[in-house]
Amino acid sequence: MARMLPPFLSLSHSNTTSFPPLLVLILVSLTAAATFSQESESAAEKNPDSNAAVSALLLKLDSNRTNERDEAERELIQMGPAVLEKLPPVRDTDSSEMLLRIERIRSTLESQDQASLLLPTRIELAGTMTGAEALRKIAASSGNPIPLEDTPGIDLTIDARFSKTTFWEAFDEVLDQLNLTVMPGDGESIRLIPQAESAPLRIQSAAYSGPFRLEPIQVTKSSNLASPDRSTLTIDFLFAWEPRLNPSLITFPATKIQLICDNGEVLKVRSSQDLTFIPIGGSQLQISLEFPMPSKQAKKIARFEGVFQAAVPGRMAGVSFSELTGKRNAKLINGSMSVTLEQARKNRDIYEVLVAVQHQGAANAGSESELSSQAWSTLQDVFILDSMDQKIENVGWSTTRMTEKEMGMSFLFELEKGLEGCKFVFRAPGSLHVQEVDFALVDIPLP
DSSP: OEEEESOOOOOOSEEEEOOOOOEEEEEOOOOGGGGSOGGGOOHHHHSOOOHHHHHHHHHHTTOSOHHHHHHHHHHHHHTOGGGGGGSOOEETTSOHHHHHHHHHHHHHHHHHHHHHHTSOOEEEEEEEEEHHHHHHHHHHHHTOOOOOTTOTTTTSEEEEEEEEEEHHHHHHHHHHHHTEEEOOOTTOOOOEEEOOTTSOOHHHHOEEETTEEEEEEEEEEEOOSSOGGGOEEEEEEEEEEOTTTOOSEEEEOGGGOEEEETTSOEEEOSOOSOEEEEEOSSSEEEEEEEEEOOOTTOOEEEEEEEEEEEEEEOSEEEEEEOOOTTOEEEEEEETTEEEEEEEEEEETTEEEEEEEEEEHHHHTTGGGHHHHHHHHHTTOEEEEEOTTOOEEEOSEEEEEEEOSSOEEEEEEEOOTTOSTTOEEEEEEESOEEEEEEEEEEEEEEOO
């Protein structure tokens, strides 16, 4: 599912055409660090040390010996961005030396991670194998889950010839050989179903740019007989991303989207409001854009162009507060995330923890900062560890305030033994990367 703001109107009395037009999609505005590609990732990142080994290095960050601290910090950085997931929450009991080194490690690895996060996964796979084998290998090497349960024809033999092939292109080519496709729909995850015999090949009907995929569904003309000037041309398409990304905000700025017809007509999106989505699960959105009806002289859309913006969260980061009873306005910082524990208190039969959260990445999302903050907050993992280190999930949370700089939040817990000996842990993506992508769809026939 996805939350959409605002909805576009849907009109009746329709003529519809489905098509696989030639598409061009261009990724722009990559960060300066984008030269750090996935091809250059170290073997250590692809096969990181065990949790026990990483934990041992983390302990050495607080060693009495400077050379041991330096060596541990260096080794953790050499493991690459995959280690970010293994870094512990910043704790109010940590030494200043530990906090300093964890911050340096996170800052270095997040810079590397940001450079590669929005680049496409590249697939290396060659040989004759079953479709199930190929898809499992693609899923394992890309980090993108591909459920195969109850998929018909998945054991047919396919020929894989992929060298530095993007995830979506490799995935689509395998599905074409198996006569399969992905169930379309707003908020759907990858769910494989049989492809209709009359349907075009997925590899021929989609456009690819980095980790994103666009596929047109239909063009519809809706005639308003009472008010002809309000007649509408609607373009429907599927917008998908590699499932590993989990974007928290997708925006199509209305003022940057237009149609250019073959007779020279230029049509702007009918609504002046941006089309904004907060994806909640899944890896695709079904999007409709409405334009004024072109004249009868227009036979096709020569170019459908515009941009979209994707806010993609980075790896999880956390902070941990101890001695909650009586604690007021205690602040901890982990990467670009700052969490202030304002108060922990009993509220009737339940315990409430009030926090203020600042996130630099969300603030940098420009005019969408409030929506971006809200979307980022849905990805959090907030809980309490009791005196026996047993995890106690929150039973509910709410936003108490929202400003350009911070968000106030309230978390509720059921604690049989109260706050004594408990730790409050706040985990959320430690960074938020905003990417802008130009797209162009060309030679789209009109119904």
